[in-house]
Amino acid sequence: MEKEKLIELAKSVRKRAYVPYSNFAVGAVVVSKKGEVYTGCNVENASYGLTVCAERNAIFKAVSEGEREFSLLVVVGDTEGPCMPCGACRQVIREFGSDIKIIAANLSGESKETTIAELLPEAFDYNDLK
Numbered sequence: 001m002e003k004e005k006l007i008e009l010a011k012s013v014r015k016r017a018y019v020p021y022s023n024f025a026v027g028a029v030v031v032s033k034k035g036e037v038y039t040g041c042n043v044e045n046a047s048y049g050l051t052v053c054a055e056r057n058a059i060f061k062a063v064s065e066g067e068r069e070f071s072l073l074v075v076v077g078d079t080e081g082p083c084m085p086c087g088a089c090r091q092v093i094r095e096f097g098s099d100i101k102i103i104a105a106n107l108s109g110e111s112k113e114t115t116i117a118e119l120l121p122e123a124f125d126y127n128d129l130k
């Protein structure tokens with residue numbers, strides 16, 4: 001699926017976000033190396049710290065379907081510039097590869113392409129554990 005279609009898909013799943021506390025809805029799409037596409041939105045909780053971001057929900061859905069390797073993650077939010085993944089999500093994305101491409105976008109048509117290696121340099125990596 002091409003970039004614009006993936007951004008549109010992230011925008012549509014964003015509408016399902018459960019955000020009664022922040023009112024800030026986020027949508028994400030992750031593409032596996034097999035070429036499968038998984039979506040996620042943020043889901044908040046009255047116990048605020050239990051909130052799960054859109055990116056992590058998309059990745060956890062994919063992993064629970066048997067995926068382990070990803071090529072691309074797209075995230076969309078109603079931000080000034082492109083909606084960048086939070087630090088916690090960067091670590092979770094990095095768990096599944098250092099070469100994963102990231103497309104961060106907003107509702108004004110702006111987008112930025114980067115990689116997880118760029119967003120999380122010198123990451124904590126399980127491959128380095130002795």
Ligand code: THU
Binds near residue numbers: 019041054055
């Ligand atoms: N949020 C995401 O879904 N992804 C991010 O990368 C940043 C933050 C959500 C969490 C919370 O529901 C809302 O945005 C405000 O922080």
